[in-house]
Amino acid sequence: MDASLRDELKAFTTELAFASGELIMRYWRGEDMHVERKADSTPVTDADRGAEQLMRKMIAERYPAHGIIAEEFGNERENAEFVWVLDPIDGTKSFISHVPLFGTLIALLHKGEPVLGCIHQPVLGELLIGDNETCILNGSPTRVRPCPDLSKAVISTTDPALFAQGKHHVPGLDRLAEEAWLTRSWGDCYGYLLVATGRVDLMLDPVLETWDLMALIPIIRGAGGVITDWYGNEPTQGRFAEGATGNPGSRSAVVAGPEVHRAALGVLLG
Structure with a gap:
């Protein structure tokens, strides 16, 4: 284009x-x-x-x-x-x-x-x-803000109840919250806006639908951040390839600057 x-x-x-x-x-x-x-x-x-x-x-x-x-x-x-x-x-x-x-x-x-x-x-x-x-x-x-490690990071998620209900639970989530400086629930798309504008360091959600996720990818990457699923994979996982049909369904997201993203995945995946 x-x-x-x-x-x-x-x-x-x-x-x-x-x-x-x-x-x-x-x-x-x-x-x-x-x-x-x-x-x-x-x-x-x-x-x-x-x-x-x-x-x-x-x-x-x-x-x-x-x-x-x-x-x-x-x-x-x-x-x-x-x-x-x-x-x-x-x-x-x-x-x-x-x-x-x-x-x-x-x-x-x-x-x-x-x-x-x-x-x-x-x-x-x-x-x-x-x-x-x-x-x-x-x-x-605007850019994601530099953050050297999780101990200085502000992290957020949309709805902690999703984790409490056991949906897409990832071992290490509690430890991630313990290692961060602050944990908030400034949620939905506004939490991702806060990451892209340097006010929050890590935003993560266990369930995102197609319309929740697609806009975030060019925004976060354009701001110098990293966006993957909970396991470090590409957030679209190839399911929007040319010629694909149907609704790709729900996905997870981990969004942060490079250093915090790397550290967060290390905790989430043990």
Whole structure:
């Protein structure tokens, strides 16, 4: 993908983020919000659905040949050369609680590989876009912060209850928390934004869906960080290869600067 096309698609990603953010903020400021529980017991709101519908409409009008993978309304042309991956509100539990630890996730895949990623937090006015080489927060470059070892690291995860329930338990997780300086639960996509902008050193989650994960890859790599699954593998594990079909499903993620990432995997894998 040449530079001019990349810049065009970045600009359109920004349009998607600001348009969906404007809709989301209407509900945040008090517009009646209807909350339902989906089959997996997670909440969904009118804001989730409205933001996704808006972004789908914008993509269809500007790039009708592009595909879409999204949380609320399914997939279209997921084998297209360019595919958008959308999570209109990542962190709906925070959103319905009026806690600004949520955001809109937008990713663009080219021939199955994530080439652009965006996290937009409309309440705080933070727009983060990465392209695997650079990461820009509100127009300024940002990087993961240097951290020499785990004893000085701030680590975070979305929901400690997932570990307590035994889902994707990794031996050594408790020891990882013991070795870190601080352990927090600044969760969902905002935790990864904090890593990419140098405010948290390690973010890890045992369960991420496709729409949770794809935007994170170009962002973290663009900020100089490392993103793998819990076992040090590529986060996509080749399942977005050109010609692949269907929803690749859930994955895990360990995200940090190189030194902390290496140390964290050493603890997690014993």
